[in-house]
Amino acid sequence: MFIADIKRVIEQVSRDKGIDREVLVKAVEEALRSAARKKFGSKIDIEVQYSEETGEVEVFKFLEVVEEVSDPDLQISMEDGQTLDPDCEPGDSLGIKMDTSTFGRIAAQSAKQVIIQKMKDAERDAVYASFIDRKGEIINGIVQRIDRGDIIVNLGQTEAVLPHRDQVPRESYRRGDRVRAYILDVLQDTRGPQVVLSRTHANFLINLFRTEVPEISEGIVEIKVAAREPGSRSKIAVASHDSDIDPVGACVGMKGSRVQSVVQELRGEKIDIIPWHIDSAKFVCNALAPAEISRVIIDEENRSMEVIVPDEFLSVAIGKRGQNVRLASKLTGWHLDVRSEELYNQDMQAGYDSLLALPDVSVSLADALVEKGFYSAGEISHAVVEDLLAVRGMSEEEAARLIQVSRDAVRQAAVAAAQAKAQAAAAASEDAKQAAAAATSAETATDSTDSTEATEAETQAEPAAPAAEDGPAAAEDAEKPKD
Numbered sequence: 003m004f005i006a007d008i009k010r011v012i013e014q015v016s017r018d019k020g021i022d023r024e025v026l027v028k029a030v031e032e033a034l035r036s037a038a039r040k041k042f043g044s045k046i047d048i049e050v051q052y053s054e055e056t057g058e059v060e061v062f063k064f065l066e067v068v069e070e071v072s073d074p075d076l077q078i079s080m081e082d083g084q085t086l087d088p089d090c091e092p093g094d095s096l097g098i099k100m101d102t103s104t105f106g107r108i109a110a111q112s113a114k115q116v117i118i119q120k121m122k123d124a125e126r127d128a129v130y131a132s133f134i135d136r137k138g139e140i141i142n143g144i145v146q147r148i149d150r151g152d153i154i155v156n157l158g159q160t161e162a163v164l165p166h167r168d169q170v171p172r173e174s175y176r177r178g179d180r181v182r183a184y185i186l187d188v189l190q191d192t193r194g195p196q197v198v199l200s201r202t203h204a205n206f207l208i209n210l211f212r213t214e215v216p217e218i219s220e221g222i223v224e225i226k227v228a229a230r231e232p233g234s235r236s237k238i239a240v241a242s243h244d245s246d247i248d249p250v251g252a253c254v255g256m257k258g259s260r261v262q263s264v265v266q267e268l269r270g271e272k273i274d275i276i277p278w279h280i281d282s283a284k285f286v287c288n289a290l291a292p293a294e295i296s297r298v299i300i301d302e303e304n305r306s307m308e309v310i311v312p313d314e315f316l317s318v319a320i321g322k323r324g325q326n327v328r329l330a331s332k333l334t335g336w337h338l339d340v341r342s343e344e345l346y347n348q349d350m351q352a353g354y355d356s357l358l359a360l361p362d363v364s365v366s367l368a369d370a371l372v373e374k375g376f377y378s379a380g381e382i383s384h385a386v387v388e389d390l391l392a393v394r395g396m397s398e399e400e401a402a403r404l405i406q407v408s409r410d411a412v413r414q415a416a417v418a419a420a421q422a423k424a425q426a427a428a429a430a431s432e433d434a435k436q437a438a439a440a441a442t443s444a445e446t447a448t449d450s451t452d453s454t455e456a457t458e459a460e461t462q463a464e465p466a467a468p469a470a471e472d473g474p475a476a477a478e479d480a481e482k483p484k485d
Contacts, residue, residue, distance in 0.1 A: 353378030
C-alpha cells in the first residue's frame with residue numbers, strides 16, 4: 003500500500019506531539035496487522051513493513067508450501083508455490099503481498115482505533131519523559147479549575163494538580179490566575195502522567211532563592227537546610243564557599259531586593275536568613291536569633307539541647323506561640339528546651355541542696371560532684387560506680403554508698419510527692435462532696451419553702467366554700483314565719 007502523505011503525517015505528528023517517529027511507524031504497522039487479522043482471522047501469519055524512503059506500507063501473508071493443502075489460510079500447494087517461486091520446496095514459507103484495499107470498512111476502522119490508541123499512549127509516555135527529568139524544579143502554569151479544594155493547573159503539554167495539603171493557607175486562586183509551584187512528583191497513571199505540585203515544600207523556598215541569587219546558582223553560596231511554616235515564617239541556613247562573600251548579605255541583596263522578591267512570591271511570608279555553622283551549639287544559637295543565649299547544655303544521646311536565655315529574651319527565643327523555637331528545632335534537627343536564667347538557677351540551687359541533704363556529703367564534696375556534672379541527687383541515682391570515680395578523692399566504696407543513699411533519697415521524695423498528691427486529691431474530693439451536699443440542702447430548703455407557701459395559699463382559700471354552702475340555709479331560715 004502506498005499512501006502519498008503518510009510520511010509527511012508521521013513527521014508532522016512527531017514534531018507537534020513530541021513523539022518518536024519509530025513509535026508512530028510501529029503504530030501504523032500494528033494497525034495494519036490488526037486490520038488484516040480482523041479480515042482474515044487470527045491464525046494468519048502477517049508481516050508489515052514500512053519504507054522510510056517511499057512511504058509505502060506493505061503487508062505480506064506467509065504460507066507454508068505443502069503437497070496437499072489442509073488449511074488454505076496457512077498453506078499453499080506445491081503447484082501454486084512454484085508459480086510464485088520456481089525454487090520453492092515443501093516446507094518453505096512464501097510471502098505473498100496482500101491488497102490492503104480488500105480489508106474492508108470494519109478492518110479500516112479497527113486500524114484507525116489502533117493508531118489513535120497508540121498515539122495516545124506514545125503522547126503520554128512523551129509527556130512523562132519530559133516531566134520526570136524536571137522533578138524538583140519550579141514551573142509556571144495557569145489555574146484551569148478547582149476540584150474539591152485541589153487546584154488543576156494547565157502546564158501546556160498536560161495538566162498538573164496542586165493538592166489542598168500543598169497549598170499555602172489563606173492563599174486563594176481563581177480560574178485564569180497564574181501560579182508558580184514546585185514539581186513535587188511525577189506519577190504514571192492509567193489516565194496519563196500526573197504532575198503533583200507544591201507551594202509548601204521547603205525546596206520551593208530553596209529554588210526561589212536559587213532563582214533570585216546568582217551566587218547560589220553558581221555554587222558560591224549554599225543553602226544548607228530550610229524549615230518552613232507555610233504562609234507564616236521560614237528559616238534558611240546559608241554558608242559560603244568563598245571567604246570574601248557574606249552568604250547572608252548575598253541572599254538579602256541590595257536594600258533587601260533579593261529576599262523581598264521571594265517574600266512577595268510567598269505572599270508576605272517572613273524569612274529569617276541565618277549563617278550555618280559546623281558546631282551544633284553555635285548553629286542553634288544562630289537559629290534562635292535575635293535572642294541572646296547565655297549557655298547551652300547538650301545531650302548527645304537524646305540529641306537534645308537545653309538552651310538558657312536571659313529572662314528578658316525568653317519570649318523572643320520562644321516566639322509567638324512557640325514558632326521561633328519550633329522552626330529552630332526543625333532547622334537544626336535538635337530537640338530544644340528553652341529556659342530562663344532565673345528558673346535554671348532555681349533548679350540548680352534545688353539540685354545543689356539535694357546533694358547537701360545526702361548523708362556525709364560536705365560542701366566540698368558537693369562542689370566536686372557539680373564540677374563533674376552531677377548537679378542533683380537524682381543524677382547520682384542514675385550513675386554507676388565508674389562514673390563517680392572521676393570525682394576527686396572518691397573511692398569505690400564511697401561511690402557505691404553515695405549511689406545507694408541517693409536512690410533511697412529519690413525514692414523517699416517520690417513517695418512523699420505521691421502522698422501529697424493523694425492528699426490533695428482527697429481534699430479536692432471532700433470539698434466536692436461538701437459542695438454537693440450544700441447544693442442538695444439548698445434544693446431541699448427551696449422545695450420545703452415552696453411546699454409551705456402552697457399550703458398557706460390553700461388554707462386561705464378554704465373559708466370561702468363554707469360561706470357559699472351556708473347561704474341557702476340562712477335564706478330558708480329567713481323565709482320561715484315567726485311564731
